[in-house]
Amino acid sequence: MPTLLLRLQGPMQSWGTRSRFDHRDTWPYPTKSGVVGLLAAALGRDREQDVSDLAALRMGVRVDYQTAQSVLTADLKGKGNVQSWRYYLADAAFLVGLEGERALLETLHGALRNPRFPLYLGRKSYVPSPPPYLPDGLVEAPLAEALEGYS
Template identity: 55%
Template sequence: MSVLVLCLAGPLQSWGSAARFARRSTEPAPTKSGVIGLLAAALGRDRAHDVGDLAALRFGVRIDQPGTLVRDYQTAHHFDTGKSMPVSERFYLSDAVFVAAVEGDPTLITQLDTALRTPGFLPYLGRRSCPPSRPINLRFHHDRTLEQALRDEPWHASPWYQRRNRRHPTVDLELRLEAEGADTLVDTLRDQPLSFDPHHRRYGLRGVHVAEPVRKPNPHARSTDAQVTDHDPTAVLEGL
């Protein structure tokens, strides 16, 4: 098996796993269906194309910079009648950074890495209004598992975010892996893609295992080796 590691960063991201009427929410981390859709687009596939080979890939994601949840609302008019459509709520993650990975057949992983360099369709982070701000493909491995690749990858949070956490020499990053048989602490999410056909979109349930956090050094942490002196700033007040 081979692993392709991705960086998902942008001003806005939105990874929905459920849509209720006029409310479009987002998960706190990229969904498998969203990332598989991005990869299918990079391969130049249309929405009616079979995605069975991509859906079979094992998926995992690490939260390097959780971002801020923001709410927007949209108005629209029917194209033919001009009638006002219901106001809809849209939720996004602002300034978030994720490291995602897919594991599977080496030939397919190599094809995906090539496709991301010259994508057939422009990639976006969950919705068309959310373009990436960095190159998506980081690297691929032929000698590591999905979990090993996500644990070994450096911390990709923005420099300003790393500096904001400079009081902490290390950071713990949440790690979510597609569940396997022996995994515990498993949650379920309806983001297993079955079909992206706009006339019959279908998604199945998928197990998500929250693994032990990934601990990484903070390159912008304050030094703990500063020289300690006997300076007492209140000494001038003695005797007053």
């Protein structure tokens, strides 16, 4: 099944899931509801319109992580690699993949190139830079393979 890849990158991002009133949380990576909203905006759908076709897409996110090599201990001897998880939503960049029917993905690919409404990375003041559209983003590969193989 084909996969549509998009780049979500910008100075600020916020992907809330449990926000209440004046407290706005964020996940360390894009949420499916946030990506569905971005796609609906690209298509020009109003808030009242059905998005079940978009919600039915299978989604994955490639998240980068850092390792530190040859960490020195107090006795100045090195240790092996240490994995370090660091979540920053300032200057974050994600590769999102959506797997589904080719016709819908082709429509979404075109909409991301020429979006009908402004696109945001979770909040109105968080605009993508560069745009989410990837010219080579529609690939004939399963979701996991597409995310792993894109460079």
